Amino acid sequence: MSEHTILDARDTRPGGWRSALTEFWHYFSENRGAVIGMWIFLAVCVMALLADVIAPHLPNSQYRDALLVPPVWQEGGDWRFLLGTDAVGRDMLSRLIHGARYSLFVGCIVVTGAMVVGVTAGLVAGFVGGVVDTLVMRLMDIILAFPSLLLALALVAVLGPSLTNAMIAIAIVQQPHYVRLTRAAVLGERNKDYVTAARVAGVGPGRLMFRTILPNCMAPLIVQAALSFSSAILDAAALGFLGMGAQPPTPEWGTMLAEAREFILRAWWVVTLPGLAILVTVLAINLMGDGLRDALDPKLKRS
Amino acid sequence: MLAFLLRRIGLIIPTFIGVTIASFAFIRILPGDPVLLMAGERGTSPERHAELMKQFGFDRPLWEQYFDYLFSALQGDLGNSLVTKKPVWDEFFTLFPATMELSFCAILFAVIIGMPAGVFAAVKRGSWFDQTIMGTALVGYSMPIFWWGLLLIILFSGMLGWTPVSGRISLLYFFPPVTGFMLVDSLLSGQKGAFASALSHLILPTIVLGTIPLAVVARQTRSAMLEVLGEDYVRTARAKGLSPSRVIGVHALRNAMIPVITTIGLQVGVLLAGAILTETIFSWPGIGKWMVDSIFRRDYPAVQGGLLMIAAIVMLVNLIVDLLYGLINPRIRHTR
Numbered sequence: 122m123s124e125h126t127i128l129d130a131r132d133t134r135p136g137g138w139r140s141a142l143t144e145f146w147h148y149f150s151e152n153r154g155a156v157i158g159m160w161i162f163l164a165v166c167v168m169a170l171l172a173d174v175i176a177p178h179l180p181n182s183q184y185r186d187a188l189l190v191p192p193v194w195q196e197g198g199d200w201r202f203l204l205g206t207d208a209v210g211r212d213m214l215s216r217l218i219h220g221a222r223y224s225l226f227v228g229c230i231v232v233t234g235a236m237v238v239g240v241t242a243g244l245v246a247g248f249v250g251g252v253v254d255t256l257v258m259r260l261m262d263i264i265l266a267f268p269s270l271l272l273a274l275a276l277v278a279v280l281g282p283s284l285t286n287a288m289i290a291i292a293i294v295q296q297p298h299y300v301r302l303t304r305a306a307v308l309g310e311r312n313k314d315y316v317t318a319a320r321v322a323g324v325g326p327g328r329l330m331f332r333t334i335l336p337n338c339m340a341p342l343i344v345q346a347a348l349s350f351s352s353a354i355l356d357a358a359a360l361g362f363l364g365m366g367a368q369p370p371t372p373e374w375g376t377m378l379a380e381a382r383e384f385i386l387r388a389w390w391v392v393t394l395p396g397l398a399i400l401v402t403v404l405a406i407n408l409m410g411d412g413l414r415d416a417l418d419p420k421l422k423r424s
Numbered sequence: 425m426l427a428f429l430l431r432r433i434g435l436i437i438p439t440f441i442g443v444t445i446a447s448f449a450f451i452r453i454l455p456g457d458p459v460l461l462m463a464g465e466r467g468t469s470p471e472r473h474a475e476l477m478k479q480f481g482f483d484r485p486l487w488e489q490y491f492d493y494l495f496s497a498l499q500g501d502l503g504n505s506l507v508t509k510k511p512v513w514d515e516f517f518t519l520f521p522a523t524m525e526l527s528f529c530a531i532l533f534a535v536i537i538g539m540p541a542g543v544f545a546a547v548k549r550g551s552w553f554d555q556t557i558m559g560t561a562l563v564g565y566s567m568p569i570f571w572w573g574l575l576l577i578i579l580f581s582g583m584l585g586w587t588p589v590s591g592r593i594s595l596l597y598f599f600p601p602v603t604g605f606m607l608v609d610s611l612l613s614g615q616k617g618a619f620a621s622a623l624s625h626l627i628l629p630t631i632v633l634g635t636i637p638l639a640v641v642a643r644q645t646r647s648a649m650l651e652v653l654g655e656d657y658v659r660t661a662r663a664k665g666l667s668p669s670r671v672i673g674v675h676a677l678r679n680a681m682i683p684v685i686t687t688i689g690l691q692v693g694v695l696l697a698g699a700i701l702t703e704t705i706f707s708w709p710g711i712g713k714w715m716v717d718s719i720f721r722r723d724y725p726a727v728q729g730g731l732l733m734i735a736a737i738v739m740l741v742n743l744i745v746d747l748l749y750g751l752i753n754p755r756i757r758h759t760r
Contacts (some may be wrong), residue, residue, distance in 0.1 A: 152558070153561075167457060177491075180696050210691060259438050259439060259442060260442070262435075262439040263439055263443055263446055264441070265693075266439060266443050266735040266738055267443075267446075267734065267737050267738070268693045268694070268695035268696040268697035268700075268734065269693070269697055269729065270698075270700055270701070270740065271696065271697055271700060271715065271731070272731075274700065274715070274716070274719060275450065275719070275727060275731055278719045278727065279450065279453055311660070341449060351566065355566075355568055356539035358568055358570075359568065359570060359701055362568075362570045362701070363701070363704065363716060364720075365702075365719075375568075375570075378570065378571060378574070382574065385574055385577060385578055386514055386578065386582045388745070390573050391574065392571075392575075392578065392673060395571075395580075396571025396572075396574070399568045399571065400563070400566060400567060400571070401569060402560065403566040403568070404566040407562055407566050408562065411562070
């Protein structure tokens with residue numbers, strides 16, 4: 122056999138990541154909503170990354186001559202403040218742009234934390250079974266018995282209100298979903314031939330769990346990651362709104378809403394805009410999540 | 425069925441014990457000891473501190489304290505609130521009907537609108553109607569409900585002046601609570617306009633709390649219907665000449681209902697979490713607002729008791745849903 126044929130064989134390998142990615146994109150791009158969601162999400166990401174460059178003002182600098190200035194298209198608007206100012210004269214647009222950083226940061230940290238701990242626990246529970254499995258799953262049942270926001274609220278009450286503690290609390294509340302998903306997937310895969318083959322070939326338990334089984338359980342986990350990214354943003358904003366998340370003057374969207382509550386009948390923009398930012402971001406991620414689910418769900422892939 | 429029942433109850437007992445440990449631990453992991461917490465910023469003298477520690481039993485071993493806590497909780501004694509000095513159990517059940525009324529209306533709102541919407545979306549799959557409904561449902565699902573509540577207040581209370589901003593009923597009306605449900609009590613009282621007042625106070629909170637369940641029910645109904653509409657028996661029903669409304673309404677919907685009912689049952693946790701935000705925005709005197717207030721007032725026995733009670737309610741409802749599901753679907757009953 123010449124070298125040429127070997128190379129060819131490798132390139133057309135059906136399970137290669139390149140072809141998997143092409144196939145994924147094929148299904149993902151069929152869902153128009155998902156693609157729109159992806160572009161919006163990318164725009165929010167760019168906004169967060171370049172916040173220092175594109176924001177016209179510093180998020181916390183107060184313009185004492187311009188309190189509660191309405192957006193520029195309304196009577197009394199000021200071209201210096203395109204989306205108006207809040208009660209202490211801070212530029213709404215700049216605060217909203219900087220707020221994107223906090224929301225995305227919360228989403229990333231919470232999903233990473235919940236996923237790493239949850240997937241490991243789920244793998245171990247499903248793989249080892251027995252007492253370990255029972256203990257892990259009962260612990261998750263206990264966490265799930267509390268409504269998520271209530272448990273997060275109580276945890277923050279114990280830890281003290283701050284954005285970091287809010288993220289820890291939300292990650293704790295979310296990880297049972299990862300544990301359950303991973304465990305269910307592991308139980309489905311554990312006794313398949315390729316796992317037995319790897320075991321017989323002398324692969325150790327750690328490698329068996331993380332390198333052999335885990336890659337085959339990824340599809341539901343990716344979808345879950347998208348869902349929990351959006352609910353982490355919502356929960357963090359809700360905690361901020363209740364005064365238990367990021368503390369003023371942080372330009373976090375939920376905290377901005379809490380500060381704006383007393384002006385709801387006088388200055389619509391201070392209330393409407395931060396909420397709209399949350400809604401658009403969360404909606405974009407959920408649209409993407411729906412697309413991911415359609416693209417990764419093997420049941421729907423009957424071409 | 426009995427074996428299934430016992431198995432499910434057997435599963436819930438360790439979880440319940442775990443929940444009691446979690447709520448017991450809640451006060452202990454706070455920095456400082458419980459007496460210092462109760463004394464607040466005034467502090468106490470060392471002698472008084474030791475005396476109180478003894479009086480409340482905080483000087484005994486932890487496991488002894490835990491069993492004390494467990495047994496008094498099982499007898500309905502959750503301690504007294506630090507703020508009102510009243511038993512937490514009584515406070516909880518005074519406020520609980522308000523939350524139950526709101527949650528019940530919210531889930532009714534979600535089902536009445538969400539289920540038909542989901543059915544129509546499934547029947548007209550791919551049409552603009554389907555896309556509009558599912559798009560709206562996804563917006564509802566992504567909604568920060570605390571903001572949604574504020575928007576509705578701006579529109580309906582501020583600009584239009586149609587609905588009141590907070591509370592359960594106008595202060596003009598007063599009658600003793602009979603059932604605890606304001607809609608029922610206002611009717612029973614026979615006072616003119618009381619029912620209308622209670623209803624107008626309830627509308628906005630219902631919409632706000634019902635939004636996410638509405639979206640979930642609509643999406644779930646649609647996907648359950650789509651699955652069922654592809655089944656052979658539906659084709660058979662069509663083939664033997666039944667009218668479309670009969671095929672959809674009787675043959676398909678009845679089977680599609682099973683997962684939907686489960687979904688509705690599982691919304692109770694979502695509702696109680698949503699109640700925290702909704703009740704805070706509308707000053708609705710229920711347990712959600714009470715929990716938030718208790719956390720801010722550092723009324724730890726109230727928070728502890730509330731956590732335990734709410735978790736117990738969620739577990740109980742989930743158990744009932746599970747059992748009902750087993751009753752409807754024998755396949756679940758017989759698998760382990």
